[in-house]
Amino acid sequence: MNLTFVDFWNGATSKPFQVMKTPEEYAELALVTFQHIQQKYGWTPDALELALEPENQKYNGTDLGRAVVATVNRLSAAGFHPQIIAPSTASMANAATFYDAMMAVPGVPGLVDEISYHRYNQVSSGALQAIVSRAKR
Numbered sequence: 036m037n038l039t040f041v042d043f044w045n046g047a048t049s050k051p052f053q054v055m056k057t058p059e060e061y062a063e064l065a066l067v068t069f070q071h072i073q074q075k076y077g078w079t080p081d082a083l084e085l086a087l088e089p090e091n092q093k094y095n096g097t098d099l100g101r102a103v104v105a106t107v108n109r110l111s112a113a114g115f116h117p118q119i120i121a122p123s124t125a126s127m128a129n130a131a132t133f134y135d136a137m138m139a140v141p142g143v144p145g146l147v148d149e150i151s152y153h154r155y156n157q158v159s160s161g162a163l164q165a166i167v168s169r170a171k172r
Contacts, residue, residue: 037080037082040061040084040085042055043091056098058102065110069113079117080117082120085102087123088124090124091125100143101140103142103143119149121133124152125153126153128156129157130150131165131168134166
């Protein structure tokens with residue numbers, strides 16, 4: 036079971052929440068969500084997908100990377116060890132760029148278990164090869 040954070044506020048008329056811009060707040064949200072699911076339903080997610088289509092939320096790879104570190108630390112301290120899925124970009128071509136920015140954040144390498152992306156736009160063999168090369172690393 037995969038828990039996915041969806042926060043589409045791109046173009047919102049009111050002030051957006053932007054929780055991932057503050058990594059410790061995102062980590063706290065993830066923790067209380069895991070705890071709620073465990074307490075109410077008796078199970079926890081196997082994986083956490085950091086953000087569905089981060090471009091639609093105006094998040095970038097650095098935001099994702101900082102959230103990965105804070106969230107893995109917070110969840111691990113509470114005994115939760117989900118797989119981490121990211122960057123889950125809407126654009127296939129953006130996946131490698133987001134991934135590279137995530138990996139540049141200290142502490143991120145080794146924490147992302149699965150590279151994810153969508154094929155809604157900018158689909159190409161070049162974009163696929165860029166993703167494959169990062170997955171091999």
